[in-house]
Amino acid sequence: MSDEASKRPDPRARSAYKTWRTIPTRWADNDVYGHVNNVTYYSWFDTAVNAELAERGLLDIEHGAMIGLVVETGCRYFAPLAFPQTVEAGVRVAKLGNSSVRYEIGIFAQGSDEPAAEGHFVHVYVDRGTRRPVALPEDWRAGLKKLSNL
Template identity: 55%
Template structure:
């Protein structure tokens, strides 16, 4: 292990998506279950791609597959609550994108949870890695961290 993870702040993220928790998100301990955070990570990344015209779920010739995820939890979130999923890009490679995602309770400047989400662009038909399309690379620049 590399040690303690520094808790992220809102200012480190370039895009936010409000997400309403659901009754079924809570677990037996009365807080949102850990697996739900991964749903939120997937949602904020893919929603950004769709909203920016970079992903047509049914027909894009290049799609992105998740090859790595991770999450560090700092405080509990519960239902009913709306959270803000923050999104930024840490690195853009030749075929991979490393997104950094954080979940913020509304009104909080510190992340309740934060993680990494790595996509690899692949040809839809062959499922083999391909270079990130130029249009995608250009739009990802807006999400890059300083």
């Protein structure tokens, strides 16, 4: 094993995440190698975070003055998943900036203590019309702090 590979951080435990969403895999999620394709994980990240924001009354997908644009994303894989498994997506806020938020998401096979993958993305929140960054409102900051260890 190379020195670089041996420096890879350990995956986060379930306890690192603040909220959970159950997501069923679909037949179409599997690729020709018999496991969920990597692009599907990114869809799960979006689903878990945006559904949480909408349910908390923060995100108005259709009419909100502010929208989040993804400016960075990444994923590390630890174990394969395949249809018909159900996954559990844990979400947490790792960093809260003036107009940006770093979300971290753990993807676990239902009932597993070990993540199959973990990823992150950074949203920069912008004005819907101008696409210029805007400061996060206080209600957002309060709601997002509930999803963090900050």
